Amino acid sequence: MGRSSQTATSTKSVRTPRLYVADCQHTQGEVVVSERNHHYLARVLRAQVGQSLVVFNGQGLTAEATISAISKKQTQITITGGQHTPDVRLPITLGLAWIKADRFDWALQKATELGVSAIQPMITAFSDSPPKGERLQKKEAHWAEILINACEQSGNNWIPELRPLCSIDQIETAIPTHVAHPGSTETATLLTGHQQLLIGPEGGFSEAEIESLRTRQVKPISLGPTILRAETAAIVGLTLLGSRLGHY
Numbered sequence: 001m002g003r004s005s006q007t008a009t010s011t012k013s014v015r016t017p018r019l020y021v022a023d024c025q026h027t028q029g030e031v032v033v034s035e036r037n038h039h040y041l042a043r044v045l046r047a048q049v050g051q052s053l054v055v056f057n058g059q060g061l062t063a064e065a066t067i068s069a070i071s072k073k074q075t076q077i078t079i080t081g082g083q084h085t086p087d088v089r090l091p092i093t094l095g096l097a098w099i100k101a102d103r104f105d106w107a108l109q110k111a112t113e114l115g116v117s118a119i120q121p122m123i124t125a126f127s128d129s130p131p132k133g134e135r136l137q138k139k140e141a142h143w144a145e146i147l148i149n150a151c152e153q154s155g156n157n158w159i160p161e162l163r164p165l166c167s168i169d170q171i172e173t174a175i176p177t178h179v180a181h182p183g184s185t186e187t188a189t190l191l192t193g194h195q196q197l198l199i200g201p202e203g204g205f206s207e208a209e210i211e212s213l214r215t216r217q218v219k220p221i222s223l224g225p226t227i228l229r230a231e232t233a234a235i236v237g238l239t240l241l242g243s244r245l246g247h248y
């Protein structure tokens with residue numbers, strides 16, 4: 001798990017462990033933590049009763065907590081002092097084509113650190129064929145875990161929405177959308193409000209896809225004169241738009 005309790009500096013200051021606890025809806029009370037969190041606290045951290053924690057529910061609520069009971073089987077925490085934090089996510093949905101698994105995972109982690117609001121995995125003409133059925137479900141669970149880990153690590157209290165894998169034809173274009181396309185002569189114009197950025201696979205978008213997107217008012221934009229790998233393009237694009245929006 002990508003956790004945040006490691007030694008933060010060479011002076012050995014240790015940060016309070018930060019855990020995603022989905023059901024800490026109430027700002028006070030006792031919660032038996034999930035198997036995943038129990039494993040981390042009991043086995044990885046070897047935490048004891050009285051250990052302080054910071055918990056968050058992925059929907060803006062963050063709270064202080066203390067371990068009140070810990071056994072081989074489960075960990076119980078007492079939550080105190082919760083507060084709602086403002087949604088500071090980037091008002092951007094990232095539409096990311098299906099690319100090699102490790103690169104896709106990397107892009108999800110970095111996009112979450114940058115505060116993306118939603119992630120829309122896409123199948124395009126030149127993307128690999130996606131897994132199906134149970135394998136796809138496992139993949140989606142794996143992606144959800146990456147988003148949680150990235151939020152735990154980065155102090156982001158808002159987990160991005162992870163949309164179900166869809167084909168590029170099904171992409172929602174009711175919100176202003178940019179498609180990153182090498183060779184485009186346009187750069188991203190300043191748009192306000194929620195927007196979307198589409199990033200293609202290693203083979204890029206097909207000309208037919210770009211034409212179809214154009215008819216849906218989606219403008220191709222350039223991310224500079226060099227061709228970036230898809231995962232780099234995702235991060236550059238989010239940073240560029242985020243900076244235009246005054247987010248960074």
Ligand code: SAH
Nearest residue numbers: 180181182199200204222223224227228233
């Ligand atoms: N082989 C493709 C490049 C694909 S790069 C080609 O030559 O067109 C993967 C994706 O990253 C692209 O589909 C695009 O969405 C994005 N990308 C990479 N470099 C870019 C650039 N300079 N400008 C805009 N988008 C870029």
